Amino acid sequence: MDNRVFLSELEEDFLGELFNMGVGKSANALSQMLGQTIEMTVPDIEVLPIHDFNLQQSQYFPLCCVSQQVSGAFDAVSMLVFPHNTSLNVVAMMMGEQLPAEALIELQEEAMSEMGNVVLNACMGDISNVIGDSIFLELPTYRLAISDLLIDEHEAKGDVVIHMNIKLIISSSKESGSLLLILDPRALPKLKVVLNNYINAYS
Amino acid sequence: MTSKAIHMNQQFTSSVIEQINIGLIGVDQNGQIILWNQWLEKYSHFTADDAINQRLLSIFPELKNSRIMMAVNDVINKGFPAVISNVFNRQPLPLFSNSSSTDRLYISINMIPVKMQDQSCCIIQINDLTASVKRENVLEQQVEERKKAEAVMEIAKQKAEESNRAKSDFLATMSHEIRTPMNGVLSATGLLMDDHCLSREQYKLIEVANQSGQNLMSIINDILDFSKIESGKMTLEAINFNLHKTILDAIDLMRPKLERRPVSLEIDYSVDCPEFFFADEGRIRQVILNLLSNAVKFTTEGFVRVSVRSEGHHDNEECIVISVRDSGIGMTKEQQSKLFQAFTQADSSTTRRFGGTGLGLAICKRIIELCQGDIQIDSVIDEGSDIWFKLNLPVTAVNQNHPTASIEKKSVLVLDEELSNAATLQKKLSELGMRVFRVSTIKDAIQFFSKDRPSIHLIIADFVKPEVSAEKFIKSIRAETALKDLPLIILTSVMMPGDIEKFQSLGYMAYLTKIEYQSILERVVSIVMGYAEQGEIPNEIINYLSLTGAEIPRLTKPIDLTGKVLLVDDLKVNRMLAGCILKKIGFDVDEAGNGEEAVEKWRNNKYNLILMDCQMPIMDGYDATKMIRLLEHTEKRSPAIPVIALTANAFEEDKQKCLLAGMNDVVTKPIEMDQLVKTIKHFLT
Numbered sequence: 001m002d003n004r005v006f007l008s009e010l011e012e013d014f015l016g017e018l019f020n021m022g023v024g025k026s027a028n029a030l031s032q033m034l035g036q037t038i039e040m041t042v043p044d045i046e047v048l049p050i051h052d053f054n055l056q057q058s059q060y061f062p063l064c065c066v067s068q069q070v071s072g073a074f075d076a077v078s079m080l081v082f083p084h085n086t087s088l089n090v091v092a093m094m095m096g097e098q099l100p101a102e103a104l105i106e107l108q109e110e111a112m113s114e115m116g117n118v119v120l121n122a123c124m125g126d127i128s129n130v131i132g133d134s135i136f137l138e139l140p141t142y143r144l145a146i147s148d149l150l151i152d153e154h155e156a157k158g159d160v161v162i163h164m165n166i167k168l169i170i171s172s173s174k175e176s177g178s179l180l181l182i183l184d185p186r187a188l189p190k191l192k193v194v195l196n197n198y199i200n201a202y203s
Numbered sequence: 204m205t206s207k208a209i210h211m212n213q214q215f216t217s218s219v220i221e222q223i224n225i226g227l228i229g230v231d232q233n234g235q236i237i238l239w240n241q242w243l244e245k246y247s248h249f250t251a252d253d254a255i256n257q258r259l260l261s262i263f264p265e266l267k268n269s270r271i272m273m274a275v276n277d278v279i280n281k282g283f284p285a286v287i288s289n290v291f292n293r294q295p296l297p298l299f300s301n302s303s304s305t306d307r308l309y310i311s312i313n314m315i316p317v318k319m320q321d322q323s324c325c326i327i328q329i330n331d332l333t334a335s336v337k338r339e340n341v342l343e344q345q346v347e348e349r350k351k352a353e354a355v356m357e358i359a360k361q362k363a364e365e366s367n368r369a370k371s372d373f374l375a376t377m378s379h380e381i382r383t384p385m386n387g388v389l390s391a392t393g394l395l396m397d398d399h400c401l402s403r404e405q406y407k408l409i410e411v412a413n414q415s416g417q418n419l420m421s422i423i424n425d426i427l428d429f430s431k432i433e434s435g436k437m438t439l440e441a442i443n444f445n446l447h448k449t450i451l452d453a454i455d456l457m458r459p460k461l462e463r464r465p466v467s468l469e470i471d472y473s474v475d476c477p478e479f480f481f482a483d484e485g486r487i488r489q490v491i492l493n494l495l496s497n498a499v500k501f502t503t504e505g506f507v508r509v510s511v512r513s514e515g516h517h518d519n520e521e522c523i524v525i526s527v528r529d530s531g532i533g534m535t536k537e538q539q540s541k542l543f544q545a546f547t548q549a550d551s552s553t554t555r556r557f558g559g560t561g562l563g564l565a566i567c568k569r570i571i572e573l574c575q576g577d578i579q580i581d582s583v584i585d586e587g588s589d590i591w592f593k594l595n596l597p598v599t600a601v602n603q604n605h606p607t608a609s610i611e612k613k614s615v616l617v618l619d620e621e622l623s624n625a626a627t628l629q630k631k632l633s634e635l636g637m638r639v640f641r642v643s644t645i646k647d648a649i650q651f652f653s654k655d656r657p658s659i660h661l662i663i664a665d666f667v668k669p670e671v672s673a674e675k676f677i678k679s680i681r682a683e684t685a686l687k688d689l690p691l692i693i694l695t696s697v698m699m700p701g702d703i704e705k706f707q708s709l710g711y712m713a714y715l716t717k718i719e720y721q722s723i724l725e726r727v728v729s730i731v732m733g734y735a736e737q738g739e740i741p742n743e744i745i746n747y748l749s750l751t752g753a754e755i756p757r758l759t760k761p762i763d764l765t766g767k768v769l770l771v772d773d774l775k776v777n778r779m780l781a782g783c784i785l786k787k788i789g790f791d792v793d794e795a796g797n798g799e800e801a802v803e804k805w806r807n808n809k810y811n812l813i814l815m816d817c818q819m820p821i822m823d824g825y826d827a828t829k830m831i832r833l834l835e836h837t838e839k840r841s842p843a844i845p846v847i848a849l850t851a852n853a854f855e856e857d858k859q860k861c862l863l864a865g866m867n868d869v870v871t872k873p874i875e876m877d878q879l880v881k882t883i884k885h886f887l888t
Contacts, residue, residue, distance in 0.1 A: 033270050033291055068284075094291065100346040106339050107290045110311060114288035121283040128281070139284045139313055 006047040006160055006188055011195045016045035018130060019164055019179065022123030029118050034094055039169040040119070042179060050154050050161045050182060055081060055147035064108065065143045065150050066116025070124060073133035073194075074187035077154070078124060080116040080166070082177035084144065087112055090177075093170040113142045119166075123179065131194045154182045226298070226310075226329030232279050232322050234258050243329075246298040246308060263297060271295055271312065278314045278325040287312035289332050300333065309336035374430055381423050382851030383774065386873035388416040390780035393876070397787075403668070406699060411459070418456070420873075432569045439573060443599050444484035446523070447472050450509050453491045457499050457507075465504045466530075473512040477521055480596040486570045487594070490578075491525065493563040494590050498529035505530025505587070514593070521598050526591035534582040542580060543568040567592075610729045611636035613660040618648045618676070620667045628663065635725050645676045652686060661732060665694040669702075677709050690735040692727065707744035714746045764880070764887060766811030767791045771801040771827070772849065773819040777872070781814065781849070784876055788883070798827025805831055810844060811887060815866065817850045817857070824848060825864035832865040845886035849874065 007015065019042045027040035055063065064087035070076040082090060088104050091111045099107075117140045128135040143150065154161070162181040167174065183191075204212070220227055221241045229238025239254040247254075247262075254262055259275065266272050270292060274285035287295060294307040313328045392413035396406065447470075454468050461468070472478075491509065498507040507529045514522040534542070543564050571578040571592045582588035615637050617628055629639045640659070642648045648662075662680070666672035673693055680686045692713040693706050706714045712731050715724070727745055734741055768790045772778045778794050785792045793808065795801040798815075799822040805813065813831075817824040828846050835843050848861040851872040858869045868882050 029273075091290070100343065100350075102346055103339060103343045106342070110288040111290040114286045114291055117284070117286040121277065121281075121285065125277075125281055125283060134282065136316075137283050139315060140286055 007192065007195075010199060011192060012045050012047060014195050014199055015162065015191075016042060016164065018126050019045065019123050022126040023119060023166060023179070025126070026119040026122035029122065030094075030115065033118075034096065036094075036096055036171060038094075039167075041167045042164040043167060045162065045164045047160060047162050047188075049185075050151055050159045053151065053161045053163060055150065055178060061147060063145060063147050063150060064112055065145065066112050066120070066140045067143070068117070068120045068124075068140050069138040070135060070181075070183075071138075072135040073128070073131050074135075074183055074190055076181050076183035076187065078120045078137075079150070079180040079182065080112075080119050080177065081150070081180060082112070082175070086175050086177060089173070090115070090168065090170065090175055093173060093175075096171070109142045113140050116140050116142075119179070130198050133194075151182070158185065159183060160185045160188055225331070226327075228254075228259070228327040228329070230259055230275055230279070230325045230327065231319070232324060234260075234275075234279075236262065237324065238326070243298075245302075246300070246331075247296075248299065248302060265297065266295075269295065274314050275325050275327070278316045279323045282316040282323060284316060285312075285314040287314070289336065296329065298329070309333045370430070374427060377423075377426075382420070382872055383777070385416055385420055385423075386851060387774075387776045387780060389413060389420070389873035390777075390784070392416065393873075394780065394783055403670070403699075414456070429566050429569075432566065432573070437570075437573060439483040439486060441481050441597075442484055443479060443481050445478050446480055446487070446511065446596075447478040449484055449488050450491060450511065450525075453488060453495055454509065456492065457495050460496070460499045464502075466499070466502050467506045468499075469506055469508040471508060471510040473510075476511055476513040476523065477598045479599045480521070480523075481599045482594070482596045483574065486574065490567045490570055490592065491527070493567050494527035497563060497590075498527050498531060498588070502529040502531035502587070507531075516598070517595070519597050520595040522593065522595050524591055524593050526589055528587065528589040530587040533584040533586050533588055534580075535584050539580050539582055543578070564590075610725070610732050612638065613732060614638040614640065614658060615661045615663060615728075616640045616642065616648065616651065616659050618642050618645065618662060618664040618666075620644065620665065620672070628665070631724060632663075632728075635728070637728075645672060645679060648676070649679050652680075652683060659689065660735065661690050661692065661728065663692045663694060669693065669695050670699075673706060673711070674709055677711065681710065688735070690731045692731060703744055703746065712741060712745060714744050764883060765789050765791075766887060767793060767809065769793050769795060769801060769804055769808070769810045769813045771795045771798065771813060771819070771824065772816040773797055774816075777816070777849075781874055784874060784879060785814075787876075788880060798822030798824055798830070801827050802830050802834070805844065806834065812883060813844055813846045814849050814870075815846050817848055817861065824850075824866075825860065828861075828864045828866050847882055847886070 023040040023042055027038045030040075031038045062084040063081050064084050065079055065081045067077050067079040070078055087108060088101070091104055091108055092099060094111065094115070095104075095107070120140070121137065124135055124137055151161070159182050162183070164179040166177050166179045168176065220238070223240070224242065226242045226246065227238055227240040228236060228243065231237050236254050236257050236259060239249070239251040241251075243254070244250050249262055260266055260272070271287060274287060277283055278285055289309050289311045292312075294309055295312070296308075296310060298308040298310060300306045300308060309332045311330050311332055313330075315326045315328065317324050317326055392409050395401070395409045396413060401409065450470055450472070454470060457468060495507065495509065507527070510524075510526045510528065512524050514524055516522065568578050571594070574594055576592055576594040578590065578592040580588060580590045615632055617632070617639060619628065619641065620643060629641060632639045640651065642651055652659075664673070664676060666676070677691065680689065680691070690712045691710065692715065693711045694715055695702065703714060712734065713727050715727060730745055768785055770778055770781055770785065770792055771794075772781065773796055775796075778796075782792045782794065793804060793810070795804050797819045801813065801815065802822070804810075815824040815828060819827075822830075828848075831844065831846065834840065845868075846866045848858075848866045848869040849872055850857055850861065850869060861869050867886060870879055870882050
C-alpha cells in the first residue's frame with residue numbers, strides 16, 4: 001500500500017462536493033431528457049494509487065464502462081462504470097417500458113454512452129469552472145470488459161485514481177456504480193493547488 | 204505544404220464531407236449553420252443553399268428548448284462533446300427516408316467541439332440507424348409474439364393439467380364410490396362362504412355372487428387400467444402360471460353369459476404347446492376374457508372356441524398364438540378397421556343391441572402391445588370373427604419334486620356318480636393310454652373288486668355329494684386288504700374351504716376340481732402312480748395348487764391375535780363387515796363413525812390398533828391420524844399406536860397420502876381376511 005497522502009481530508013471533501021454538484025446537474029439533465037425523476041449522488045470519495053484499487057470483488061465480473069479522455073488543465077481519463085447487469089437495469093428503468101432482455105442488450109451501448117457523456121460532461125464542467133482553466137473532453141468510448149482490463153494500462157503508468165461511488169435512484173429503485181477519474185500523479189499537485197485556492201477563497 | 208497541395212487537400216476534404224454517408228452540420232458560435240453536406244440535402248428536404256447562414260432553429264423550429272439545442276450550446280460554450288442517442292431521443296430531427304416521404308429516420312448524433320479561426324464551433328454528426336432500429340423492432344415484435352404464444356400455451360397447458368386433474372379426481376372418486384358398495388357385497392359374501400352350515404347349492408350361489416362382484420371390481424379396474432395405459436403408467440408383473448388353466452377359468456366364467464343360447468364353448472389347446480409360463484397372467488387373462496366376452500356377446504348360435512398353439516420357440520421363449528373364434532355376426536372390413544380404437548364399437552346400432560363401452564378391445568390391443576405382441580382380426584360378416592394374438596412367453600417347468608411314472612397301459616377305475624362326466628374322463632384317460640373301467644355307484648365299485656378283482660392301479664372318484672360319499676367310499680376300499688394302498692384321486696365340482704384338509708386326512712392322494720383336471724390330469728395321474736410304485740405316501744395331498752406352487756387356501760383357523768381394535772368408518776355396513784372379520788380373528792372391537800369420534804375414543808381408551816377409513820364426514824382419516832400423531836407427541840404418549848388405513852382408493856398416490864398423514868400401512872377395501880391378518884400381524888407381533 002502506498003502511504004503517500006494524495007489529498008487532505010478537506011481537499012477530498014471539496015472535490016467530492018464538486019462531483020456531487022456535477023452528478024446533481026447531470027441527474028437534472030437526465031430527468032428532463034427522460035421525463036422522470038432521476039437522483040444521483042456521490043456519497044464518498046477516495047484517492048489512491050491504481051494498483052491498490054479494486055473495482056469489484058471478482059476480477060472476472062463483467063463491467064460496463066463509458067470513458068472520456070480528458071486533456072487541457074490535466075490529462076486524465078474519466079469513467080462511469082456499472083456492473084453489466086446493473087447497467088441493463090438502469091437502461092430498462094430509464095426507458096420506462098417493459099423491454100425484453102434481448103432488446104435491452106441491443107440498446108445498452110447507445111444508452112450508456114449518452115448517459116455517461118451527460119454525467120461525465122457535467123462533472124468535468126464543474127471542475128473546469130473551479131480550476132478556471134480549459135478542460136477538453138473527447139467523445140465517449142463504450143466498453144464491456146472485466147474490471148482488470150479496464151485499468152490495466154493505467155496500472156502500468158502508475159496512475160492515481162480518484163474513485164467515487166455513485167448512487168442512482170430511478171423510479172424508486174436504487175442502483176450503484178462508480179465514477180472514476182484516473183490521472184497522472186504529476187497532475188495531482190496541480191489539482192491540490194487549484195482546490196486549495198478555491199478552499200481558501202471560500203473559507 | 205504548397206498552395207497546390209493545400210488546395211488539393213481542401214478539395215479532397217470537401218469531397219469527403221459531401222460523399223460521406225453520415226450527416227454533417229457545422230454551427231458557429233453565433234448559432235449559424237456553416238456546413239450542410241449532401242447527406243442532409245438528401246434526407247432533410249433542405250438544400251445547402253437553404254440552410255447555410257441560417258440558424259439551426261430556423262431550419263428546425265421544433266428544436267426549441269430541446270436537448271439538441273442545449274447540447275449544441277454546451278459544445279460551443281464549454282467545448283464538451285455530446286452524445287444524443289436514439290435510445291433516449293427518438294427521431295429528434297425531422298429527417299426523412301426520401302424527399303417525398305414522411306417517415307422519419309432513426310438517428311444518433313455526436314457533437315464535437317472544434318475551433319475555427321478562434322471561434323468555438325460545433326460539428327453535428329448524424330448517423331442513420333433506421334435499418335438497425337427496424338431490425339430491432341422486428342426482433343422485439345418476434346419476442347413479443349413468442350411471449351404471447353408462450354402465454355397462450357401456458358394457459359392451454361394449465362387447462363390441460365386442470366382437466367387431467369379433474370379426470371384423475373373423477374377416476375379416484377368413481378373408483379371409491381364403486382368400491383365402497385362392492386366392499387359390502389364382497390365382504391358379506393366372503394363371510395357367508397366361510398360359514399360351514401351352507402349346503403353345497405347355497406355355497407355355489409354365494410360363490411357366484413362373490414365371483415360376479417369380483418368381476419365387477421375387475422371392470423372398474425379395467426377402466427382404471429385404461430387410463431393408466433393412456434398415461435403410460437401401466438407396468439407388467441410376471442408370475443408362474445398355467446395358461447391352459449387360465450383359459451379354462453376364463454371359459455368357465457363365460458358360461459353363465461350364454462343364457463341357454465345354443466353356443467358351445469370350446470377349448471383347443473394344442474398338445475405340443477407348453478402350459479406353464481412366466482408372464483403377466485392377470486393381463487393375459489384380461490385379454491382372453493375381453494375377447495371371449497365379445498365373442499359370447501355377438502354369437503347367438505354355433506360355437507365360441509379358444510385355440511392355443513405354438514409357432515415355435517427361441518431360447519426359452521415360446522411363440523404362442525391364442526385365437527378366439529366365433530360363429531357370430533361378424534364384421535365388415537370397415538368395422539374391423541375401427542375395432543381397436545377406444546370408445547368405438549363396430550356399429551352404432553350394436554351399441555343399442557349389445558351395449559358395452561367400446562373400451563375392451565382398445566385395452567386388449569394396448570396390453571398386447573405392452574407385452575411386445577401383436578393382435579389381429581379376421582372376420583366375415585354373418586359368418587363370424589377370429590381375433591388372435593401372438594406373444595413370446597418364457598416357458599417354466601412344472602414343480603417336478605414329485606416322483607412320476609409312466610401311466611401307459613395302467614388300469615384305472617373311474618367311479619362317477621354323475622355319469623355325464625364319465626365319458627369325457629374315460630376318453631381323456633384312454634387317450635393317455637390307460638385302460639379305463641367305469642362304475643357309477645360305490646356299491647358297484649365294491650362289487651367290481653369283489654367279483655373278478657382285475658389289477659387296478661388307480662381309482663378316480665367323482666361324487667355328487669363328496670362330503671357324504673368320500674368317507675364312506677374310502678372306508679369300504681381300505682377295508683379290503685388288497686386295496687389298502689391303492690392310490691385314490693377325488694374330483695369335485697366346487698372346492699370348499701377345508702376340503703383339502705378333509706380329503707388328505709381321509710387318505711385321498713390327489714384332489715382336483717373338474718375345471719382343473721382337464722389340463723393337468725395326465726401329470727397328476729403320473730405323479731400319483733409314481734408314489735404308488737414307490738410305495739410312498741406324499742406328505743401333502745397333490746392338487747392343482749401344489750403343482751403350480753400357489754398358496755393353498757385353507758380353512759380359516761383361529762388366529763393367535765388378541766387385543767382391542769378401534770374400527771373407524773362412517774358407513775355402518777362397513778363397520779359391521781370389518782367388525783365380523785376382526786372378531787373372527789379374535790379381537791375385541793370398538794367402533795367410531797368419523798375421525799373426531801376416533802380421536803376422542805383413542806384418548807379415553809387403550810387400543811392395540813386403529814383401522815382408519817380415509818374419507819369420512821366431520822373429520823377424515825388423514826386429519827384424525829395427524830391429530831393422533833400430534834397428541835402422541837405433545838402428551839408424550841408412547842408407544843405410537845399402529846394406524847392402518849382402510850381405503851377403497853387403489854391409487855399409489857392414495858397410499859402415499861396415507862403414509863404422509865402418519866398411518867403405518869394401507870389395506871385396500873374390499874377387505875380380504877388374509878391381507879388384513881398379514882398386515883395386523885406385522886404390527887402386533
